[in-house]
Amino acid sequence: MDLIADHISHRFGALEVLDKVSFTVASGEVVAIVGPSGCGKSTLLSILGGLLRPSEGGAELRGAPPADSLNPLTFVFQDFALLPWCTVEANVEFPLVHTGLGITERRAVVDDALRRTGLSDFRGAYPKQLSGGMRQRVGIARALAVRPAILLMDEPLSALDSQTRELLMEDFIRLLADGAMGAVYVTHNLEEAVRLADRVVVLSRRPGRVREVVTIPMTRDERGGSDARGKLLTLQDQLWSLIRDEAIDAEREVQHA
Numbered sequence: 519m520d521l522i523a524d525h526i527s528h529r530f531g532a533l534e535v536l537d538k539v540s541f542t543v544a545s546g547e548v549v550a551i552v553g554p555s556g557c558g559k560s561t562l563l564s565i566l567g568g569l570l571r572p573s574e575g576g577a578e579l580r581g582a583p584p585a586d587s588l589n590p591l592t593f594v595f596q597d598f599a600l601l602p603w604c605t606v607e608a609n610v611e612f613p614l615v616h617t618g619l620g621i622t623e624r625r626a627v628v629d630d631a632l633r634r635t636g637l638s639d640f641r642g643a644y645p646k647q648l649s650g651g652m653r654q655r656v657g658i659a660r661a662l663a664v665r666p667a668i669l670l671m672d673e674p675l676s677a678l679d680s681q682t683r684e685l686l687m688e689d690f691i692r693l694l695a696d697g698a699m700g701a702v703y704v705t706h707n708l709e710e711a712v713r714l715a716d717r718v719v720v721l722s723r724r725p726g727r728v729r730e731v732v733t734i735p736m737t738r739d740e741r742g743g744s745d746a747r748g749k750l751l752t753l754q755d756q757l758w759s760l761i762r763d764e765a766i767d768a769e770r771e772v773q774h775a
């Protein structure tokens with residue numbers, strides 16, 4: 519199943535946020551969205567996920583969803599968005615409650631999502647008992663439970679310390695390895711973009727336009743090797759050189775606001 523962003527423009531009142539943004543996320547592909555602060559990355563993700571209707575253009579899914587998918591497009595949030603009064607297991611089960619799945623099937627789906635995220639031993643814990651990294655794993659398990667075709671991720675690692683971030687990146691790489699699931703990955707962090715994405719869409723300063731689409735010419739497995747480090751740093755530099763001047767302008771604008 520492909521996701522097509524087709525000339526998406528958006529305004530909040532007089533504020534022009536996005537201008538004719540077009541790109542495609544092919545089945546199983548990971549596309550990172552980067553750009554200066556306030557260029558409309560989160561707005562774009564909301565539009566892709568159907569939470570916000572764009573002023574012009576639109577997002578479209580093409581092709582059949584995976585046979586057992588309950589929700590082809592599923593969000594993973596920066597702040598995890600867990601229900602604090604529910605256990606890990608109940609949080610993961612939550613999106614399945616009104617799906618018509620029987621209790622046995624629901625249990626099987628939850629078990630599978632917990633296993634894939636390394637949470638089986640924490641099913642009875644409450645979010646407040648868990649570290650940030652484990653909480654985000656719950657957020658990911660909850661997303662996996664609906665068997666999405668495409669994950670929509672808004673800065674999913676930015677609330678975490680650098681070691682935890684590294685571990686979760688490894689988790690993502692494992693989860694994406696079979697190519698059954700794609701992702702749109704909004705991030706400020708260019709290291710995450712070059713480690714995880716097949717392609718990186720670079721947006722200009724607001725109103726966000728597609729400035730360039732950079733293909734990462736290595737498999738995700740190859741990127742884990744120590745000899746890949748230099749190439750990844752070069753790609754990071756390439757992305758930064760596309761963003762830097764506008765990031766400085768955007769930063770000044772924020773400070774003067």
Ligand SMILES: Nc1ncnc2c1ncn2[C@@H]1O[C@H](COP(=O)(O)OP(=O)(O)OP(=O)(O)O)[C@@H](O)[C@H]1O
Binds near residue numbers: 533
């Ligand atoms: N609901 C809203 N109403 C009015 N303005 C909004 C709304 N949501 C976002 N904006 C404004 O739209 C612009 C784009 O916001 P958005 O959060 O999409 O950018 P971003 O690129 O994700 O930002 P950042 O990099 O800082 O996370 C910003 O100027 C923001 O203040």
